Amino acid sequence: xxxxxxxLEHILEYGKDREDRxxxxxxxxxxxxxxxxxxxxxxxxxxxxxAWRSVVGELLWMLEGSSDERRLAEITFEKPRxxxxxxxxxxxxxxxxxxxxxxxxxxxxxxDLGPVYxxxxxxWDAAIGTVDQIAEVxxxxxxxxxxxxxxVSAWNVDRVNxxxxxxxxxxxxFHIQDGELSCQLYQRSVDAPLGLPFNIASxxxxxxxxxxxxxxxxxxxxxxxxxxxxYQNQIEGIREQLKREPLPGPKLEMPKFSNLDELVKTTxxxxxxxxxxxxxxxxxxxxV
Numbered sequence: 393x394x395x396x397x398x399x400l401e402h403i404l405e406y407g408k409d410r411e412d413r414x415x416x417x418x419x420x421x422x423x424x425x426x427x428x429x430x431x432x433x434x435x436x437x438x439x440x441x442x443a444w445r446s447v448v449g450e451l452l453w454m455l456e457g458s459s460d461e462r463r464l465a466e467i468t469f470e471k472p473r474x475x476x477x478x479x480x481x482x483x484x485x486x487x488x489x490x491x492x493x494x495x496x497x498x499x500x501x502x503x504d505l506g507p508v509y510x511x512x513x514x515x516w517d518a519a520i521g522t523v524d525q526i527a528e529v530x531x532x533x534x535x536x537x538x539x540x541x542x543x544v545s546a547w548n549v550d551r552v553n554x555x556x557x558x559x560x561x562x563x564x565x566f567h568i569q570d571g572e573l574s575c576q577l578y579q580r581s582v583d584a585p586l587g588l589p590f591n592i593a594s595x596x597x598x599x600x601x602x603x604x605x606x607x608x609x610x611x612x613x614x615x616x617x618x619x620x621x622x623y624q625n626q627i628e629g630i631r632e633q634l635k636r637e638p639l640p641g642p643k644l645e646m647p648k649f650s651n652l653d654e655l656v657k658t659t660x661x662x663x664x665x666x667x668x669x670x671x672x673x674x675x676x677x678x679x680v
Contacts (some may be wrong), residue, residue: 393437393638395426396592400584400630403622410621420621428596430610431572433641435596436665437589439633441673446482447593448660455526456656457514461487461503470659473501482590483556491556505556512546512559527652533566533573533606542566547580561591566602572611573603580618585626585633585676591615597663600644601655629676642668 407419428435436442449468458464461483462473469476477500487496487503496504507517516523525544533542543566546559564577577595582588596613603610622630642665649655 393435393439393589393641395428396435396437396589397439397634397638399424399426399588399620400622400634403584403620404627404630404634407622409624412621412623414623417624418619418621419624419627420619422619424617424620426592426615428592428613428615430596430599430613434600434644434665435592435613436642436668436670437592438639438641438668438670439636440589441670442589442593442665442668443482444593444663444665444668445660447590447597448663450482451594451597452656452658452660454510454513455652457510459505459508459511461491461505462501468660470661477501486556494554494556496556506554507548507551508555508557509546509559509561512548512551513544516548517551529566530602530605530652533568533602537568542568560587561595564595564598566599567611568606568608569611571609573599573606573608574611574613575599575602576614576616578616578618582617582620584620584622585630588615588617588620597644600646601649604646604649605651605655626676629674633674636671639669639671640667642666 403419403421407421410418410420412418446468453464453467461481464481464483465476465479466473468481469479487498487505491505492498494506496506513526514524516525529542529544532539545563547562552558560581561577561579564575567574575595579591592615599610599613645664645666647658647662649658
């Protein structure tokens with residue numbers, strides 16, 4: 393994960409100060425790319441602790457096609473929602489603020505976020521009805537591996553204004569070469585200290601999942617950012633993180649599944665980072 397630390401250093405050195413919608417203020421750069429080789433280790437940040445269960449839970453939630461924050465809680469904590477009224481997720485604040493302001497259901501057991509990622513991935517609203525982009529891209533990769541159209545988009549222009557949060561990770565594309573599956577993500581906006589390690593892990597995991605479904609090996613994960621930024625109140629924490637020496641990356645252990653239906657029924661506890669060594673957590677504010 394040295395590439396990630398280099399990105400943080402790049403923002404501190406070359407980033408420009410900007411106002412933002414949260415009124416916190418950012419320092420950021422536009423257009424930055426990182427490449428991660430998935431063949432030998434999993435790109436989990438080691439200079440602080442990665443919230444791995446949350447990474448897996450959110451990805452399974454999106455692959456399921458849900459847009460209910462309480463369903464995310466069920467998947468992440470592996471308990472019925474009625475037992476989780478005191479538990480929050482990374483989407484709780486968005487549900488209780490933006491989604492509630494949009495008029496969506498918001499109770500202890502249901503928190504609708506509108507047509508966010510999972511909805512767009514599995515039920516894209518189109519003139520012909522709904523489109524299951526995940527099922528289609530898997531089918532297309534299986535039958536036409538060298539196509540340049542293996543793309544999934546969450547940026548549904550007609551629906552952006554009714555989402556609790558317009559998609560930050562907007563589009564991803566798969567590439568098959570020499571029996572290996574690679575993935576490139578374009579992320580329009582990314583909080584480098586908190587969001588970026590999470591997104592790198594999530595899409596790297598997605599690449600491993602789809603490689604297993606297709607009988608392929610993994611290649612690279614490429615992250616391309618639009619606005620890559622640090623919030624002004626995170627700079628002290630970033631400087632602390634940059635003092636730490638990165639540790640060897642872990643290996644990924646996944647459950648076996650042979651189709652998409654089996655995949656979405658797996659649970660976070662079945663996905664393990666083997667020999668994951670990391671420095672202590674660094675508390676940094678999260679802007680909503």
